């Protein structure tokens with residue numbers, strides 16, 4: 001009989017899984033490591049979800065999440081066939097890679113077939129390489145500038161690294177983990193120069209001054225991804241969506257699971273869209289805490305990158321970032337550290353409540369004093 005590992009595709013055997021931030025169950029832990037929203041879903045969302053937990057649970061949910069698509073279409077001034085709803089934006093990203101990229105990474109000599117290429121900037125969302133690898137696609141990683149800004153369209157045109165013909169290009173905007181926002185006109189220039197699918201991953205856009213959703217309605221090859229996880233405090237319910245040309249949306253519908261979006265999630269997302277003033281107030285609170293925390297950390301010697309998201313990327317003083325991670329964890333504060341070379345000197349800190357930010361600042365002062 002074959003060993004179990006011989007039954008696994010070599011591609012899968014060789015892969016490294018995406019590593020999500022820890023979800024430890026430690027009493028009193030201040031959890032600033034996974035960019036969750038510190039505020040609960042709106043009272044209306046909680047009441048609506050509670051009221052929906054009844055004998056309906058035996059039924060399949062709406063297979064296309066149609067009421068949610070229609071509601072999102074009204075908000076974004078398009079039609080429901082421009083909207084795809086997924087099990088979190090992670091599923092939307094994974095389906096886009098499957099729908100638009102040829103697997104196989106076929107290389108003829110040294111020439112890479114552009115139809116097999118998944119392109120993205122580094123550093124950005126660390127799921128992208130996993131999606132490319134799972135699909136057997138070719139990764140094309142293009143470095144951001146040292147301050148994490150986007151290279152300009154003309155510099156990219158001259159660069160041998162950038163491929164205008166990559167089957168799909170994924171851009172995290174505002175960027176994670178840097179927090180930096182990209183101007184819509186810069187993104188527009190990149191989209192215009194690009195021949196493959198351009199997916200703008202706007203997971204954090206509700207905390208930013210600007211968004212690029214209009215590009216998905218203007219250009220047939222541009223998709224914008226959004227999520228209810230961050231701004232709408234609904235990580236648990238797994239709801240994300242894409243906006244784009246109906247032909248691209250129909251392709252995603254062809255390959256998705258029949259009931260890819262769970263019923264309570266659909267109900268929760270619709271109720272969240274009915275409570276927009278509650279969430280607008282939360283966005284403003286988070287932005288205020290972000291400004292205050294950034295100022296305080298800067299005064300304690302941290303290099304704080306400007307952020308348009310619900311987290312800040314900071315380069316700490318005195319000790320290496322990995323050591324700060326441990327020292328803060330010892331004081332029951334969890335932040336995120338990435339081992340990738342471009343960001344290993346940094347910590348990514350999710351913006352929590354004001355009280356959590358104050359506790360972090362106290363811990364930082366203590367660590368600086370006592371080590």
Ligand SMILES: Cc1ncc(COP(=O)(O)O)c(C=O)c1O
Nearest residue numbers: 088089090125176203227229240
């Ligand atoms: C840039 C980016 N895109 C997408 C996601 C995934 O969001 P969701 O919870 O909707 O799958 C995340 C989550 O951390 C993210 O950072």
